[in-house]
Amino acid sequence: MTDVVSEKPRRGRPPVSAEQRQQQRLDISRHAVRLFAEQGVAATSGEQIAQAAGVSERTFWRYFPHKESCVEPLLTKMVDAFCVVLRAWPPERELIDHLRDAYSPVLDTASDDDVDAVLAVVRLTHDEPALRAAYLVLRERAEHALADVLAERMGLPADSIDVRVRAAAASAVLRVATDDVARASANGITAEALNGHREHMATAVSQILGASTP
Amino acid sequence: MTDVVSEKPRRGRPPVSAEQRQQQRLDISRHAVRLFAEQGVAATSGEQIAQAAGVSERTFWRYFPHKESCVEPLLTKMVDAFCVVLRAWPPERELIDHLRDAYSPVLDTASDDDVDAVLAVVRLTHDEPALRAAYLVLRERAEHALADVLAERMGLPADSIDVRVRAAAASAVLRVATDDVARASANGITAEALNGHREHMATAVSQILGASTP
DNA sequence: GCGATTAGTGGCACTCTCTGCCACTAAATG
DNA sequence: CATTTAGTGGCAGAGAGTGCCACTAATCGC
Numbered sequence: 033m034t035d036v037v038s039e040k041p042r043r044g045r046p047p048v049s050a051e052q053r054q055q056q057r058l059d060i061s062r063h064a065v066r067l068f069a070e071q072g073v074a075a076t077s078g079e080q081i082a083q084a085a086g087v088s089e090r091t092f093w094r095y096f097p098h099k100e101s102c103v104e105p106l107l108t109k110m111v112d113a114f115c116v117v118l119r120a121w122p123p124e125r126e127l128i129d130h131l132r133d134a135y136s137p138v139l140d141t142a143s144d145d146d147v148d149a150v151l152a153v154v155r156l157t158h159d160e161p162a163l164r165a166a167y168l169v170l171r172e173r174a175e176h177a178l179a180d181v182l183a184e185r186m187g188l189p190a191d192s193i194d195v196r197v198r199a200a201a202a203s204a205v206l207r208v209a210t211d212d213v214a215r216a217s218a219n220g221i222t223a224e225a226l227n228g229h230r231e232h233m234a235t236a237v238s239q240i241l242g243a244s245t246p
Numbered sequence: 247m248t249d250v251v252s253e254k255p256r257r258g259r260p261p262v263s264a265e266q267r268q269q270q271r272l273d274i275s276r277h278a279v280r281l282f283a284e285q286g287v288a289a290t291s292g293e294q295i296a297q298a299a300g301v302s303e304r305t306f307w308r309y310f311p312h313k314e315s316c317v318e319p320l321l322t323k324m325v326d327a328f329c330v331v332l333r334a335w336p337p338e339r340e341l342i343d344h345l346r347d348a349y350s351p352v353l354d355t356a357s358d359d360d361v362d363a364v365l366a367v368v369r370l371t372h373d374e375p376a377l378r379a380a381y382l383v384l385r386e387r388a389e390h391a392l393a394d395v396l397a398e399r400m401g402l403p404a405d406s407i408d409v410r411v412r413a414a415a416a417s418a419v420l421r422v423a424t425d426d427v428a429r430a431s432a433n434g435i436t437a438e439a440l441n442g443h444r445e446h447m448a449t450a451v452s453q454i455l456g457a458s459t460p
Numbered sequence: 461g462c463g464a465t466t467a468g469t470g471g472c473a474c475t476c477t478c479t480g481c482c483a484c485t486a487a488a489t490g
Numbered sequence: 491c492a493t494t495t496a497g498t499g500g501c502a503g504a505g506a507g508t509g510c511c512a513c514t515a516a517t518c519g520c
Contacts, residue, residue, distance in 0.1 A: 041489080042488080042495095043488070043489050043493075044487075044488055044494040044495025045495050045496045045497075046488065047495085078478080088500075090498070090501090093479080094498085098477085098478085164383055164386075165379035166379065168386065169379050169382065193446075200418035200419060203418065204414035204415050204418035208407075208414045236411060255518085256518080257465050257517075257518050257519085258464085258467070258517060258518070259465080259466050259515060259517055260466085260517065262468075292506065292507080302471075303470085304508095305470070307508080308469085312507085
């Protein structure tokens, strides 16, 4: 092992922490999504987003490789939160019970504005093909995370067919449920909508995960 | 009904038939995919594709709104073929039996080159994020077609939750199976790979479609 | 055949997205 | 303070796409 933390005496300005960078991206993301919703994606230029976020256009393009990837930070924030909850799911409990206890606090942690923004993005993806594409790619990344969780629970490798099939199916069901709750909360988010979302997710995922392969 | 075929005495050059246009798109698609595979998407310019296909750049951009959508004609050809087979699935038969009888002839109809090209595209989508995005939105369109078929079979509206959930899950499973067969046939396509593909699809889809919702 | 009419193509100029390069500022070290 | 490394902004430029117009192609009635 040559890399024993390789104690280099660090000189010069230290790189910004990953958290700070993420925070900056999230901040720009919020501005971008607001503009997307107000005027559409095509009518929103990179320059405009940069200006709204208070950075130069050049810096903006350094943070986001494509315009549509502006939606990523907001969406991943929610997806990651869900994955954390899923990872903490005790094997012996019913999924629905676990989600009831563990998912609501997560939504409370996030600001209402962010929840609204996420749902707005999901709604936008129905009219904006570019955003839909970005959304689907992102969901596929979440699918891999889900596969890891399932692999652990099932005692199988994460790249085994069975695990991947279940992860894919469950993820697809979650997408449908998410699209539904986004549509339902088009004008004002309601607690019932979120509850319904959770129930949907729970039953659907249980169904997929419960189905046994011969 | 005012539109009684509105017998306008048609003057001037008639529009090109949809089939001819589709054929032209397919032709360009083949060139584009070959170039994508040879040099990568980023390194392939629209001008280059246009030149290879023997049309002007301006015309190329008229046929394809984005560079990545060049993969669409080839992929939809295969997806559509599958949908046709699925639509002809007699309610009383086992899906696996139906596919065994009806799917192979379809693959024989398509030229081997096209089958190779489609699998090459699917393989490309793993390294080329832009193509992956295009691929996923395309699959989502296929998912809707699948939902229509399921709705008819189940006697439910195509936009009912149950139908959409099953279509989404089945489609996701098909994606995994397709990715698998593409990976398996990386160097040279084999009959066994295609057979395995069919079996995978059949069992997976049967599983999803067989699972009953309370 | 001929002009009229409509569809499709190619060329040109233009905007917007995104990148490479470089100078400049910011934050750490000794 | 000089040095070193990280990050930002500005500028130029390639490539993606679009609007516009002239030009060719195919069909009509004559």
